[in-house]
Amino acid sequence: MRVTWAGTGLTFRLDAEDEITGKASDEHPIKLATNSCSVGGVPDDAHPDLFAVAAWTVVAPWTRKRISFDRAVSPQVAEALHAGWGIEAGPVGAEPRQAGGRLAISYSGGADSVAAATIYPEAPFVHFRRVPHPRVPNRWSHYRSDVLAKLAAKTGRELSTVTSDLEFTLAEPRPGYPEHHAVAAGALLLADQLDLGGLGFGYELGSRWLGGGRYLWRYTPDNPMWSPHGRWGRLFAAAGVHIVLPVGGVSEATTMRLALDSGLKDYVRWCLRGTDGPCRTCGKCLYKELIQAAVERRPLVTPITADRPVARKWLRKPPYGGMEMIQYGLARVPGIENTLFAGTLDHFDVTEESTSWLDRCYPRALEEIPAQWRDEATAFVDEHVGLMTQDQVRQVETWGS
Numbered sequence: 460m461r462v463t464w465a466g467t468g469l470t471f472r473l474d475a476e477d478e479i480t481g482k483a484s485d486e487h488p489i490k491l492a493t494n495s496c497s498v499g500g501v502p503d504d505a506h507p508d509l510f511a512v513a514a515w516t517v518v519a520p521w522t523r524k525r526i527s528f529d530r531a532v533s534p535q536v537a538e539a540l541h542a543g544w545g546i547e548a549g550p551v552g553a554e555p556r557q558a559g560g561r562l563a564i565s566y567s568g569g570a571d572s573v574a575a576a577t578i579y580p581e582a583p584f585v586h587f588r589r590v591p592h593p594r595v596p597n598r599w600s601h602y603r604s605d606v607l608a609k610l611a612a613k614t615g616r617e618l619s620t621v622t623s624d625l626e627f628t629l630a631e632p633r634p635g636y637p638e639h640h641a642v643a644a645g646a647l648l649l650a651d652q653l654d655l656g657g658l659g660f661g662y663e664l665g666s667r668w669l670g671g672g673r674y675l676w677r678y679t680p681d682n683p684m685w686s687p688h689g690r691w692g693r694l695f696a697a698a699g700v701h702i703v704l705p706v707g708g709v710s711e712a713t714t715m716r717l718a719l720d721s722g723l724k725d726y727v728r729w730c731l732r733g734t735d736g737p738c739r740t741c742g743k744c745l746y747k748e749l750i751q752a753a754v755e756r757r758p759l760v761t762p763i764t765a766d767r768p769v770a771r772k773w774l775r776k777p778p779y780g781g782m783e784m785i786q787y788g789l790a791r792v793p794g795i796e797n798t799l800f801a802g803t804l805d806h807f808d809v810t811e812e813s814t815s816w817l818d819r820c821y822p823r824a825l826e827e828i829p830a831q832w833r834d835e836a837t838a839f840v841d842e843h844v845g846l847m848t849q850d851q852v853r854q855v856e857t858w859g860s
Contacts, residue, residue, distance in 0.1 A: 460522040462514045463529045467648065468497040469625075471518050474525065481520035483638050484684050484691065489520055492630035493595050499622035501648035506556040508536045508698040509647045511548070515540065515694070516641040517625055522546060535697040543690025558656035558699035562832050565643055566618075568607050569729040570747070571661030574714035575705040576616070577721040578839045579832070583617035583653060585646040589634070592627035599634045602731045610726045619653070621645025639684060640691055643700075650700050657701040657829055660685075663714050664821060665783060667707040669858050676778040677859025680823075687827050701829050705836050708824025709844060710817035711784050715747070716754050717843065742769035746781060749788040749800070758794050765799035774799070777806050778859070787814045816851035820844045 461472045471494050473479070479491040496517065507530040514528070524547065526540070531552035540548040564576045566584035576582065589604040591597050608620055625641055626634040636642055646658050662685055670679040683689045685704060687696070695702045706714050718727050729747050730737035737744045745763050752759045763770055773785055789795055790809045820840045828836050840846070847855070 460518050460526040462511075462518065462526060464503075464510055464514070466503045467499065467501050468495065469514055469517065470495045471514070473521060474523075476523045477521050478523065479521060483520050485639070488631075489629055489635075489637060490631040491521055492628055493592065494628075495594070496592065496623065496625040496628055498625070498645050498648060499590070500620055501645050502652050505648045505651050506698070507531060507553045508533050508556045509650055509700075511536055512694060512698045512700075513644040513647040516636075516638045516644050516647075517628060518637070519544065520637050525549075533697070536694070539690070539694040539697040543694060555697070556651075556699040558696075558701065559650060559654035560656055560831075561654045562657040562659055562703060563619075563646060563649075563653060563655050564659045565646055565661070566611055566616075567642075567661065568610050568726060569661065570718040570727055571663050571706060571711065571714045573661075573718035573721060573723045573727050574663075574709075575659050575661045576723060577717055578705040578836050579659065582659065583619065584611060584614065585649060585653075585658075586611040586618060586620045587642050587645055588620055588622050589626050590622045590624050592624035595624075595627040597627075597634070602634075603734060604731070606734055607728060607731070610728055614723055614726050619645075619649055621649070638691075640695075643695075647698065647700060650698075655700055657703045657832060658695070659703040659705050659832075661706060661714070662704050663706045664708060664710045664817075664824070664855070665781060667704055667824065668821060668855060669783060676780075676782065678856050703828055703832060704824065705828070705832075707827065708821035708840075709819075710787065711750055711781075712754055712787050712817050713820075713844060715750050719751075719754070739763075740769070742772070745770060746773070746784070749792065750784055753788040753791040756791060756793065759792050759798045759800070761799075763799065765802070770799055774802055783814075783817060783858070787817050790814045816847055816854045818844075819847040819851055821852065821855050822846050 463470045511528050511532045526548050531550045533553045533555040535555045537548040537551045540546045563583045563585050566572050566586050588608045629635050667685045670676050684691050692702050730744050732738040748761050786809045790811050825837050
């Protein structure tokens with residue numbers, strides 16, 4: 460793979476051993492559509508390690524043996540690429556970037572992201588906004604990135620909005636991030652300007668410790684994407700921008716509660732299709748409605764019925780992604796037996812007590828937060844959430860076994 464930056468425009472060319480089909484870090488298959496993209500709203504003089512890591516978040520799935528950058532990178536970044544992916548990276552010769560002193564939040568506006576932002580009320584936001592690609596037709600026009608960007612601008616927080624067409628580098632399955640970490644491409648290129656030493660993401664307990672929804676359904680302390688000692692964690696740290704998961708120890712029920720109790724509650728938006736509010740007809744809206752209804756102890760309100768395709772993935776025999784939250788909802792939503800989830804009850808024997816671990820924080824997640832930001836997160840959790848008991852910790856660590 461050969462990578463070239465012209466200002467903040469990225470072009471990459473495959474080597475003979477590279478392929479246009481590949482897999483992201485969660486093993487999801489993806490196919491390349493085009494070999495260029497751009498990132499707007501960022502400076503063009505960032506440290507070379509930042510340009511290298513930003514590029515790697517885009518090209519990693521299709522790179523097999525080596526990557527050649529258009530500027531020298533530090534030995535630390537080259538070593539992280541080799542240790543994590545077996546990739547030979549060069550040229551090598553830059554001085555390593557020193558980590559900055561600030562933490563920013565990679566802000567999407569969803570409940571998880573808002574909960575992370577609530578823990579650090581002084582942290583600036585970096586918001587990623589998808590824009591059209593000049594050479595790739597937009598097959599995902601219902602995705603309302605403009606709505607999310609407008610909501611982010613209303614929060615009153617220090618905000619940097621990054622625009623990019625990098626999601627259109629994917630031909631299949633649809634426009635999206637080649638790697639989940641590509642959402643941070645703009646934040647990486649802003650790291651020098653914003654003096655960043657860490658970037659906070661809204662990934663929660665299910666994504667960090669329970670394997671996420673796509674590649675594992677068991678307790679996964681060595682999660683390849685989000686553990687600090689994983690290959691992505693080591694690579695970001697080598698570039699002086701640590702991955703920070705402020706809500707990595709709490710469930711989506713807890714992030715929902717924190718978000719709806721926060722000063723940012725009026726700007727929470729997890730649906731990417733609606734304009735004046737959530738569309739209420741997509742799978743994500745159904746999933747989040749179940750969680751919100753459980754948190755608010757009210758009946759489910761949705762126009763979606765069991766025969767709709769968007770409902771089927773949670774009505775089949777488990778396991779499936781977000782299963783812990785389905786169990787949480789089944790145990791708490793009044794009248795759930797009279798909804799489209801009625802059949803799902805046959806697969807689980809759950810109670811409020813058996814799912815109470817999802818209302819507390821898994822302690823190891825706080826230990827993973829870098830020292831300069833750990834105390835603030837710990838104090839917030841102590842006041843607003845509470846830590847799991849040893850029995851609840853065992854429920855996390857035996858999940859899926």
